[in-house]
Amino acid sequence: MKKKYLYILAFVIIAILGYNSVYFKKLSDVKNANKENFDFKAYADSIYYKGILKSKKTIALTNLIASVKTNQDEAFKKYGNRLGIGNSAYFMIKSTGKIIDIKDGIYTIADEKNGVVYIDTKYIFGNALRDASGLVKLTDFKTNAQFNKVSESLNDIVRNEVVPKEIKKVKIGDSISFSGAIKLSKKQILFTDLLIIPSQIKLQ
Amino acid sequence: MTISLNHPIIKKSQSLIALFLLCLFISLLSDKFMTSTNLWNVLRQISVNVCISVGMTLVVLMAGIDLSVGSVLGLTAAICAGLLKSGLSFESMDLFVGFSVLGAILAAILIGMALGLFNGWVITKFSIPPFVATLAMLTIARGLTMLYTAGIPISNLGPEFEFIGSGWILGIPVPVWISLFMVLIVVFLTKKTTFGRYIYAIGGNEKAAFLSGISINKIKLAVYGIAGMMAAVGGILVTSRLNSAQPNAGMSYELDSIAAVVIGGTSLSGGVGTVAGTVIGAVIIGVLNNGLVLLDVSPFWQQVVKGIVILLAVIIDKMNQKNK
Numbered sequence: 001m002k003k004k005y006l007y008i009l010a011f012v013i014i015a016i017l018g019y020n021s022v023y024f025k026k027l028s029d030v031k032n033a034n035k036e037n038f039d040f041k042a043y044a045d046s047i048y049y050k051g052i053l054k055s056k057k058t059i060a061l062t063n064l065i066a067s068v069k070t071n072q073d074e075a076f077k078k079y080g081n082r083l084g085i086g087n088s089a090y091f092m093i094k095s096t097g098k099i100i101d102i103k104d105g106i107y108t109i110a111d112e113k114n115g116v117v118y119i120d121t122k123y124i125f126g127n128a129l130r131d132a133s134g135l136v137k138l139t140d141f142k143t144n145a146q147f148n149k150v151s152e153s154l155n156d157i158v159r160n161e162v163v164p165k166e167i168k169k170v171k172i173g174d175s176i177s178f179s180g181a182i183k184l185s186k187k188q189i190l191f192t193d194l195l196i197i198p199s200q201i202k203l204q
Numbered sequence: 205m206t207i208s209l210n211h212p213i214i215k216k217s218q219s220l221i222a223l224f225l226l227c228l229f230i231s232l233l234s235d236k237f238m239t240s241t242n243l244w245n246v247l248r249q250i251s252v253n254v255c256i257s258v259g260m261t262l263v264v265l266m267a268g269i270d271l272s273v274g275s276v277l278g279l280t281a282a283i284c285a286g287l288l289k290s291g292l293s294f295e296s297m298d299l300f301v302g303f304s305v306l307g308a309i310l311a312a313i314l315i316g317m318a319l320g321l322f323n324g325w326v327i328t329k330f331s332i333p334p335f336v337a338t339l340a341m342l343t344i345a346r347g348l349t350m351l352y353t354a355g356i357p358i359s360n361l362g363p364e365f366e367f368i369g370s371g372w373i374l375g376i377p378v379p380v381w382i383s384l385f386m387v388l389i390v391v392f393l394t395k396k397t398t399f400g401r402y403i404y405a406i407g408g409n410e411k412a413a414f415l416s417g418i419s420i421n422k423i424k425l426a427v428y429g430i431a432g433m434m435a436a437v438g439g440i441l442v443t444s445r446l447n448s449a450q451p452n453a454g455m456s457y458e459l460d461s462i463a464a465v466v467i468g469g470t471s472l473s474g475g476v477g478t479v480a481g482t483v484i485g486a487v488i489i490g491v492l493n494n495g496l497v498l499l500d501v502s503p504f505w506q507q508v509v510k511g512i513v514i515l516l517a518v519i520i521d522k523m524n525q526k527n528k
Contacts, residue, residue, distance in 0.1 A: 017306070017310060020304060020306050020307070021303065021304055021307025021310055021311075022301055022302065022303055022304070022307045023301075023302045023304070024299065024300070024301055024302075025299075025300045025302065026298055026299070026300065027293050027294065027295065027297075027298045027299055027300040028298055029300075030293075030300040138359065138360070139360070141360070142360065143289075143359075143360065144356060144357060144358070144359045144360070145356075147359075
């Protein structure tokens with residue numbers, strides 16, 4: 001008799017847990033509701049043209065190096081952007097220099113004040129531009145995939161629209177001004193062989 | 205009256221004394237250690253290891269080992285996040301099954317338990333050494349996690365779920381409450397039930413336990429099931445704390461949990477040890493991790509130090525056994 005009540009009690013508990021655990025819907029309704037109507041291209045356009053190009057957080061590379069050497073934590077806080085916790089951060093920098101080599105889309109620049117730096121004009125992938133801009137927040141998007149689509153669209157603009165137009169005009173020996181994203185880690189800060197994901201390259 | 209180092213009270217409190225000395229040492233070198241923010245942070249961090257380690261304690265008490273807890277944690281964390289975020293879709297039936305926070309948590313716990321039971325089944329059915337069986341599960345679960353997540357984190361799981369890992373209740377972080385609850389359950393199991401006594405009996409002498417009529421296979425199955433379940437609870441805590449399931453979550457957590465168990469005085473040969481000891485072991489590991497970070501010790505040296513501490517704990521355990 002006791003067992004019977006125990007089974008009934010177990011059944012009731014399982015039923016309550018089950019009822020509060022899952023819900024059912026028509027898959028087609030869910031798909032329709034989730035259809036994306038967000039224009040990533042337009043969003044990335046506005047981030048690039050109204051945000052990145054006009055950003056006041058873009059710092060001259062020389063100043064960033066000096067700032068990091070003076071007070072690393074303060075420099076990372078003031079000029080760096082990162083999504084979560086960790087030692088690495090992205091920075092939007094600008095500088096000038098002379099093109100001394102071009103190989104496989106990598107422009108080697110003799111930066112007047114900061115030695116040799118490299119600008120990658122071919123492999124503009126990843127989240128460097130999005131994260132360095134500090135203008136796009138993960139919480140603004142429902143899914144990680146959508147958040148990453150912003151990077152994709154932003155990279156597409158720079159890779160397909162901006163960089164090709166600008167690098168057409170430059171050759172080895174030319175002096176250029178440039179801006180772009182770099183990644184630095186607090187644990188190992190190296191300002192040699194900096195690889196820059198460009199946001200802009202201009203013939204001087 | 206003088207108390208020698210061999211005094212039973214000193215021997216029983218070895219882990220506690222070690223923890224006290226460690227805290228004293230770190231607080232002398234870093235003024236940030238003894239701040240309430242840091243101490244709550246340490247407790248929040250160790251909650252995951254406490255959950256896994258109390259499950260591992262049962263396994264080790266039975267003279268077994270479970271190397272798969274870290275991977276099971278990763279897989280259950282990913283499934284929990286995946287179900288919460290995307291539910292289950294059945295194209296042919298035009299059916300979508302959505303999961304509430306409670307549903308996703310229950311599913312993760314059940315899957316963790318199922319994986320643990322599978323470990324137990326392989327070990328008992330085929331007489332495969334636990335080390336090998338759980339090593340296989342370690343790889344299987346890690347692979348399944350990568351397949352399920354496609355190597356991409358599952359993020360933005362909502363504020364309700366995030367509360368589990370980041371919230372506070374009565375001034376204490378929620379993960380601390382959860383781990384405390386898990387500890388109490390396992391303490392009750394080991395101290396107040398015949399099931400608990402059977403675990404000690406099997407660990408002490410499996411043959412004698414068998415001859416006295418204990419159903420060894422059933423107990424082993426249950427213990428590995430509990431270890432899997434505890435790993436799943438750890439997975440839920442990790443995921444909710446980050447509000448994101450990382451494909452590599454739980455990597456090498458099994459080592460931290462084994463370390464906590466050993467440092468806490470549970471004998472790797474089984475039959476001897478307590479859940480309370482394991483909790484102290486987990487706190488020692490957590491404090492050690494925190495202290496090394498506060499003291500700005502290189503991550504490479506941190507691993508060396510942790511290894512030495514584990515080695516010392518095992519040596520002390522062996523010496524204690526010899527003295528007996």
